[in-house]
Amino acid sequence: MRMIAQFENLTGAGARDCVVDDKFGRILFVINPGEMGLAIGKKGASIKKASDAFGKKVEVVEYNPDKVQFIRNCFLPVQVMTVTFEEDEDGEIAYVEVRDDDRGLAIGKEGRNIIKAKKLAFRQFDVSNVELKQDEVEEEDEFDDEL
Numbered sequence: 439m440r441m442i443a444q445f446e447n448l449t450g451a452g453a454r455d456c457v458v459d460d461k462f463g464r465i466l467f468v469i470n471p472g473e474m475g476l477a478i479g480k481k482g483a484s485i486k487k488a489s490d491a492f493g494k495k496v497e498v499v500e501y502n503p504d505k506v507q508f509i510r511n512c513f514l515p516v517q518v519m520t521v522t523f524e525e526d527e528d529g530e531i532a533y534v535e536v537r538d539d540d541r542g543l544a545i546g547k548e549g550r551n552i553i554k555a556k557k558l559a560f561r562q563f564d565v566s567n568v569e570l571k572q573d574e575v576e577e578e579d580e581f582d583d584e585l
Contacts (some may be wrong), residue, residue, distance in 0.1 A: 439466065439490070448491055449484040451477035454501055457557055462550050464495040468558060476501045497554065505563040509534060512555035512568075516540045520571075529566030532559060536570065544570060 442453045445467055450472035459466060469477045469524050476497045488496045502508040509532055510518045529564040534555070535543045545552050552568065560566040 448488045467498045468501045470497050512572045531567045533571045
């Protein structure tokens with residue numbers, strides 16, 4: 439609560455959740471809808487001020503009451519093509535489809551972007567896991583045809 443209050447004072451943007459991610463040395467804030475501009479600031483000034491104040495990198499995700507759109511927001515700037523959900527014994531799993539060119543960016547260095555999406559989707563919507571969809575491998579079929 440104290441970090442949220444400090445973030446709001448520094449940026450002027452309202453935050454509804456805060457996750458400290460010590461593994462990657464960052465703090466994740468879920469921002470109220472429509473307040474991303476305030477949170478980031480002109481040329482990133484507000485978010486830089488917050489990062490300096492906390493001594494860690496600050497990352498922001500805009501909240502959306504629609505869980506599909508919220509998960510899309512977690513992956514920005516990657517363009518998410520589809521988000522589908524399936525139930526299993528552990529709960530609800532979100533399957534996210536991105537262009538092949540964007541796969542690396544969606545996963546992030548050491549998996550940091552997909553981990554961010556997993557943590558925030560669980561805290562906001564009780565989604566137990568977020569996974570990137572794998573393309574079906576068709577090359578094996580083409581090889582079989584040649585035999």
